Amino acid sequence: MKKSVAIFILASGLALSAQSDVRFGVQGAVSLPTNDLSNNAYFGVQLGGHAKVDFHEGHGLMARADMTFYSQNNGVSVTDLALAGDYTFHFDRRQLGTYVLAGLSAQNYRTSFPGHAKNDNGLGLDLGLGYDVDRNLGLLARYTTNSFSGYNYSAFNLGVTYTF
Numbered sequence: 001m002k003k004s005v006a007i008f009i010l011a012s013g014l015a016l017s018a019q020s021d022v023r024f025g026v027q028g029a030v031s032l033p034t035n036d037l038s039n040n041a042y043f044g045v046q047l048g049g050h051a052k053v054d055f056h057e058g059h060g061l062m063a064r065a066d067m068t069f070y071s072q073n074n075g076v077s078v079t080d081l082a083l084a085g086d087y088t089f090h091f092d093r094r095q096l097g098t099y100v101l102a103g104l105s106a107q108n109y110r111t112s113f114p115g116h117a118k119n120d121n122g123l124g125l126d127l128g129l130g131y132d133v134d135r136n137l138g139l140l141a142r143y144t145t146n147s148f149s150g151y152n153y154s155a156f157n158l159g160v161t162y163t164f
Contacts, residue, residue: 029159
């Protein structure tokens with residue numbers, strides 16, 4: 001499933017790049033676990049890369065890959081690898097200032113318990129609000145939720161983006 005989402009994100013970006021402005025960048029965030037994830041982790045540090053596609057008139061796509069490393073909680077450690085595609089809409093219609101986002105992410109959580117580890121995969125839903133200070137620097141608040149095997153791993157991410 002992750003391959004399908006990654007292929008869709010890449011194909012969408014490539015197909016539209018001829019008509020649209022595509023820029024690449026990096027991002028970092030503090031990740032605050034909620035729901036079942038908070039039982040296994042305290043907080044996390046998220047690092048990743050992104051490609052922003054400007055479809056003009058405020059519409060855009062941010063394809064991203066993130067890796068989140070969560071602090072241990074009672075000997076349990078969690079890491080998360082996500083591939084995502086977020087639709088963005090800038091209210092000023094120029095890819096600056098305040099924007100909202102909604103998207104899907106293919107996620108792989110690795111939870112390591114004393115003596116064993118398990119991997120869980122699933123599709124997540126992303127909702128957020130951001131502010132692009134200028135063409136390069138941005139601030140982002142994003143909520144991501146993912147359900148699998150009867151658990152709900154969700155996190156609230158507060159981060160910074162830098163686009164080249």
